[in-house]
Amino acid sequence: MNNPTRGPIVTCSNLSMNFGKNRVLDGIDFIANPGELHCIIGPNGGGKSTFIKAILGQMHHDGKIVLDWPSAPGKIGYVPQNIEVDKTVPLTVENFIALCVQDQPAFFGVSKKIKTEIDRILARVNMQSKKKLLFSELSGGERQRVLFAQALIPSPDLLILDEPMNSIDRTGAAIFSELIGELKAQGVTVIWVHHDLAQVREMADQVTCINREIIFHGVPSEVMDEKHLLEIFTAQPVREAL
Amino acid sequence: MAAVTVSPLRQRGEILFLAVSTAVILLVAAGMIALKKGKTEGAKHLKGYQISGISDLTGNNQGIFTDLYTAALDIEYYHQTNHPAWPAVTQLMGDKIAPFLKDELWQSRGRLDWREQPTGTDAALVNTKAYVGKSTNSADAGSFLVLFEHYHSSDGTYYLAGGKERSYTIWFKNNTFDLPATITEGTLVQNGWKEVVSYTGKDQRKELNR
Numbered sequence: 001m002n003n004p005t006r007g008p009i010v011t012c013s014n015l016s017m018n019f020g021k022n023r024v025l026d027g028i029d030f031i032a033n034p035g036e037l038h039c040i041i042g043p044n045g046g047g048k049s050t051f052i053k054a055i056l057g058q059m060h061h062d063g064k065i066v067l068d069w070p071s072a073p074g075k076i077g078y079v080p081q082n083i084e085v086d087k088t089v090p091l092t093v094e095n096f097i098a099l100c101v102q103d104q105p106a107f108f109g110v111s112k113k114i115k116t117e118i119d120r121i122l123a124r125v126n127m128q129s130k131k132k133l134l135f136s137e138l139s140g141g142e143r144q145r146v147l148f149a150q151a152l153i154p155s156p157d158l159l160i161l162d163e164p165m166n167s168i169d170r171t172g173a174a175i176f177s178e179l180i181g182e183l184k185a186q187g188v189t190v191i192w193v194h195h196d197l198a199q200v201r202e203m204a205d206q207v208t209c210i211n212r213e214i215i216f217h218g219v220p221s222e223v224m225d226e227k228h229l230l231e232i233f234t235a236q237p238v239r240e241a242l
Numbered sequence: 243m244a245a246v247t248v249s250p251l252r253q254r255g256e257i258l259f260l261a262v263s264t265a266v267i268l269l270v271a272a273g274m275i276a277l278k279k280g281k282t283e284g285a286k287h288l289k290g291y292q293i294s295g296i297s298d299l300t301g302n303n304q305g306i307f308t309d310l311y312t313a314a315l316d317i318e319y320y321h322q323t324n325h326p327a328w329p330a331v332t333q334l335m336g337d338k339i340a341p342f343l344k345d346e347l348w349q350s351r352g353r354l355d356w357r358e359q360p361t362g363t364d365a366a367l368v369n370t371k372a373y374v375g376k377s378t379n380s381a382d383a384g385s386f387l388v389l390f391e392h393y394h395s396s397d398g399t400y401y402l403a404g405g406k407e408r409s410y411t412i413w414f415k416n417n418t419f420d421l422p423a424t425i426t427e428g429t430l431v432q433n434g435w436k437e438v439v440s441y442t443g444k445d446q447r448k449e450l451n452r
Binding site: 008054055056057058059060061062064065066067068069070071072073 | 243244245246247248249250251252253
């Protein structure tokens, strides 16, 4: 039976960050709950990815970030925007996922247990037939599917996605949505940096718009109105997106 | 509930580790240099009849020595492949091999007059050969002599005299030119010739490991 609250409550209080003299994030207060898909939107260069990296503990920040787990700290899955692998590196899809998820050194090979897991998860993202292909030879969308797959081993309690849909096709997007829906139903906390406003409006439980500071946050149907979006996405066709 | 505060990433630890590692590497390197310092002067292990090819020769003489050292390899190779023949001086000049070639450099380096020289008749050293270059302008350079000594066994195998690493030695004499009638290492020493010793990397390592 699934635990409806297996993910943590992610709370950021007065989170700020500087790159040299540039203020990248300023006084961010944020909360994401278990079983909730919380989308982060905002213009390019607004600090969305930086915010995500701060939650992952990969940046120096001021303020407080707390992960309040229902019991012992669980697993965190992370899907980056993209990853570059040199074309000369003979790394197959299977090897790549194994490198991401297993503790033993890569030259010992892929353990049987991990192999089974990889097969299962690659089947879920419809990439099983490509597990022996070189990672560097995959298309952008296929890479995103593999990056998504690696974040699901082991099954995460907190899933963080940083614009994984940039180069993904319609089928891939549907797979992502389905899997995220499943995780959400299992009580996983999902934080997703997303640029597709229509999909955010359709899928997200909560949305936070960041442009160095919080511009707005709340339930998408309530806060994602034309006025709000025009403030931040003046160059985008907002009406079409909505 | 288990609340975990995400710590900001700090690089203080990495910087400290890097600084300490660098300091340790520098200290170890400095210590090794200090320990080996006294052993780097290979010339101090020279015997009385030897001089250093690096510190005891003038620029011109160093140039001739280096050319002769290289030419000796060619001469040795020629002899090995054309045994028992040795290349004549005229042949070496024709092949444009320095320091035998009479070019502008030769003009400025003492205009050495090269000739083949009969060697000693030691029965054990069945294959010896000497080329001697007499300086005609001692203000620019001294005289040089290269002496080859090696054995050929009955089956044609080529090997060196006991304890030697090279089949040839290079000798130098400044100002005067006293060539012994019979050329051996002993007679050259008696006539005031000095063996020029070059320290290659291999030689240097050997010196350091003494």
